[in-house]
Amino acid sequence: GENVEQHPSTLSVQEGDSAVIKCTYSDSASNYFPWYKQELGKGPQLIIDIRSNVGEKKDQRIAVTLNKTAKHFSLHITETQPEDSAVYFCAASSLYNQGGKLIFGQGTELSVKP
Amino acid sequence: EPEVTQTPSHQVTQMGQEVILRCVPISNHLYFYWYRQILGQKVEFLVSFYNNEISEKSEIFDDQFSVERPDGSNFTLKIRSTKLEDSAMYFCASSALVGQYFGPGTRLTVL
Numbered sequence: 001g002e003n004v005e006q007h008p009s010t011l012s013v014q015e016g017d018s019a020v021i022k023c024t025y026s027d028s029a030s031n032y033f034p035w036y037k038q039e040l041g042k043g044p045q046l047i048i049d050i051r052s053n054v055g056e057k058k059d060q061r062i063a064v065t066l067n068k069t070a071k072h073f074s075l076h077i078t079e080t081q082p083e084d085s086a087v088y089f090c091a092a093s094s095l096y097n098q099g100g101k102l103i104f105g106q107g108t109e110l111s112v113k114p
Numbered sequence: 115e116p117e118v119t120q121t122p123s124h125q126v127t128q129m130g131q132e133v134i135l136r137c138v139p140i141s142n143h144l145y146f147y148w149y150r151q152i153l154g155q156k157v158e159f160l161v162s163f164y165n166n167e168i169s170e171k172s173e174i175f176d177d178q179f180s181v182e183r184p185d186g187s188n189f190t191l192k193i194r195s196t197k198l199e200d201s202a203m204y205f206c207a208s209s210a211l212v213g214q215y216f217g218p219g220t221r222l223t224v225l
Binding site: 032034049091095 | 149158
């Protein structure tokens with residue numbers, strides 16, 4: 001069945017260091033991969049996404065990479081700041097099914113120490 | 115910036131009671147969703163809704179669940195007879211075509 005695995009479950013870095021979160025997906029039909037940031041008491045916030053026709057996408061300090069052959073995608077945060085501390089979720093979906101459901105990973109709790 | 119809103123923020127109910135969770139999606143969005151997150155677990159898809167009908171639903175979304183768009187702005191999730199295991203955060207989301215935007219959630223506690 002459809003599944004997304006996410007690692008690590010927790011990640012602690014020093015302010016200014018980089019953080020990398022990795023996900024793998026099982027459904028070959030998946031072609032859209034968003035990343036969400038969830039702060040305590042709030043809903044998931046879409047921070048960046050990538051489609052399968054693109055290998056990499058960058059937005060300021062965050063970037064996503066996609067290896068469709070290996071069914072891997074990753075989130076990279078550079079120059080981390082304490083306000084980056086949150087739970088990050090990867091997800092996968094098929095855009096062929098308009099309005100398609102998101103299959104989420106388990107989440108990574110990122111802690112950025114000042 | 116437009117956002118998805120949800121009410122109430124916290125709902126406490128007795129087992130067997132009916133609850134209605136309410137959402138106001140972003141106004142120009144066409145697709146609407148409900149997800150839930152049991153404490154410490156993944157966010158799970160429940161149902162998607164487009165053009166006034168269910169597009170897709172998960173195994174979780176059984177006969178006890180229903181969704182409705184009663185007017186041009188609200189989108190509701192009804193649980194007819196709540197069970198203890200329905201306790202979770204329920205998130206509404208909406209999208210235009212790509213990119214689902216989530217509300218802040220309703221914490222449902224079933225006693």
